[in-house]
Amino acid sequence: MRRARKARAPRPNPHELMPPEGVPISLEVAAIGTRIAAQLTDLVVTFIGSVALVILLVVLKVTDPDTIFALAAFLFFAIRVPYYIVSELLWNGRTLGKRLMAIKVVAEDGGTLTAHALVARNLMKEAEIFLPATLVFTLDSASPLASILTTLWILATLVVPLANPRRRRLGDMIAGTYVVRLPVPILLSDVSRGPVPVRQAAGQGFSFYPHQLDHYGVYELQTLEALLRAGERPKGGAAAAKNHAESLAAVIEKIRLKIGYPDPVPEAERQAFLKAFYNAQRAHLEQRQLLGERRENKFHASAEPAAAPDATPAPATEKT
């Protein structure tokens, strides 16, 4: 008998969403704490709304004091449910609380959020969050079975979001949605651009040989980018500037030692040297990447042989 072995698919990255265009988009899954904060904000908003309505009804003498609590509870419910659905529908998956916390609901299939999805996830919210929350207040020691069941229910609804990588609650699963953090697009300048530094003493730029550029990878390059950026826009006082100058010097010494650059770099040309090195290194690494060899970090040379055997699949054992 031959048993078909299920090939284990690689686990998809939870922070990536595939839109219809077919280019995966990075959207970071919202943290649980952020979502709770948004939830609390929404609760406060709807609570204030219903209290205002109740006060209005009392002032207008439409109701009498005996039933005011039942009426308030009903109004809270009748405001809360449509509030979540309508606000998420009109504001593209964001309630007031979510706007404040810069998170939003997205559809996991990469399509448009449908009305059905929003209704489903918010109706389930009633069963998942609000119902157990109100049940907590009715717990008493007289009925241990009910208490245990309620506790189990609450635990189950708490565990579900923690047990899946996209932090989805049951309502999200039924609706096919999850919640992401809104990314903020900020375009920083291109470090490689701007005046190409000219070496004053020799009258020409710094130049590097290809073998000198074979030491580092993407990680080091982007760390250097951050360092150069800090040098371009100095912040803080004299102490910070001195600190930065010292780290520049240290970095340059390390690089010179590693790549075997013979000439010492005078203090005035440190930034220029690093910029020239960044440009040369980036051009070199980008070319390697274009040729199919992406170098993640300076350990790329030692990592290569180890990575090779992974390409050949392990021989499958077959039972006959």
Next chain:
Amino acid sequence: MMTDDATLIRSARFRKEREASLSRLESLVARAETQGLHRMSFAEARDLAELYRQATSSLAIAREISLDKALLDYLEALTARAYLSVYAPQERLGGLVRRFLTEGAPQAMRAAWLFVALGFLSLGLGALAGYLLYFDSPDWYHVFLPPEMAGGRGPEASTAYLRSVIFSDGEDQDGLGAFAVFLFSNNTRIAFLAFGLGVFLGLPAILLTFYNGLSLGAFLALHVDRGLGWELGGWLSIHGVTELSAVAIACGGGLKLGAALLFPGRRTRRAALAEAGRDAVKLAIVAAIMLIAAAALEGFGRQLVQDTTTRYTIGWAVGALWLAWFTLAGRKPA
């Protein structure tokens, strides 16, 4: 100064060529997010979609050829924001409500008729069991209806008292208050629990509905025992037809979810749950609408209408209206 294109490295040229269109996309996205797509002009909306698609391809290329972290981060974030505003829901609220009432709800009810029937069945069986058990021994009454829930209406109450409750003129409560109190009564809780707990394999939904039927049956039996069966029927009918149907429908929705988990077929359980959710959610909304209608009938109708025959007529006429909605609306012309 040597800043002409020839001295730039390839990825820097790549970035320079696209910066203008990317910043235009950024401003369009900001407008779409603050005003909404439908308030933008045609040209702007077209440019947004066009530039978004360009940005996705730029992103795909940049991931391959560029090590400029600033550009990569910006492109990732901008493309994501643009994606979110391009694929924002464009439905109007009014259209949604109309579509739900005329098509979605009745179609879902018909599609899930088996589960709704199961809901009615468990309610009916429960009522039958409660009814028979009461005649077996009246002690069962307080097992099904704890004294604090029965409100003094138990086997120990006098027939006169039972009659007075059925025909109370309701001076103790105004309409709105009774409406609200009703909504937080036992049956609403049961309906919600039955739907919500249906996810847990459907059993709790059946048990709860059955239990609801048990107390109903025992309550009915008590009044039949005292010769008040016909009067109680009227008292219950005016809102009960709507209300108990809502409980059964909510139970049906819960069962639909539970069945999807139990018998997913060839799909994954999650996919089955998501698919069942489409109908189940509509059933839940229908149940909620019916509960509100029942509350209105209870709050305003029961005190005004004291005649038993009229109570029957109103209750079952409303029930017939619900049935007509579920069976007739939203059918495609053959």
